[in-house]
Amino acid sequence: MEKFIKFQETVDIKDLQKSLSDSRIILLRESQTTNTIQIQVLNNISNREIKTAFLPHHIQKIFDEFPYPLKDNKLSIFSLKSVANIFKKGLAMF
Numbered sequence: 001m002e003k004f005i006k007f008q009e010t011v012d013i014k015d016l017q018k019s020l021s022d023s024r025i026i027l028l029r030e031s032q033t034t035n036t037i038q039i040q041v042l043n044n045i046s047n048r049e050i051k052t053a054f055l056p057h058h059i060q061k062i063f064d065e066f067p068y069p070l071k072d073n074k075l076s077i078f079s080l081k082s083v084a085n086i087f088k089k090g091l092a093m094f
Helices: 013-019 046-055 081-093
Strands: 002-006 023-029 034-041 059-063
Touching: 013 023, 046 059
Parallel strands: none
Antiparallel strands: 002 034, 002 059, 023 034
């Protein structure tokens, strides 16, 4: 399962690799657009375990899907699937 992590401070992916303490987490890439780090989780691991695996770095938010950026540099809270479902429900009413 892939997740996307937003840290409170700016972090270097090489520093994260050194401080990562859980072998069930694989660092994949850094997104400069959203300022998040993409990880792959090998086993069923909780968000709390992910947060402790990256100590001393503080995680601001963990996303289950890619957080699409908006024009004002905020991240979208809706995934494409949830938006599509909203439209389907709206069209079903007609």
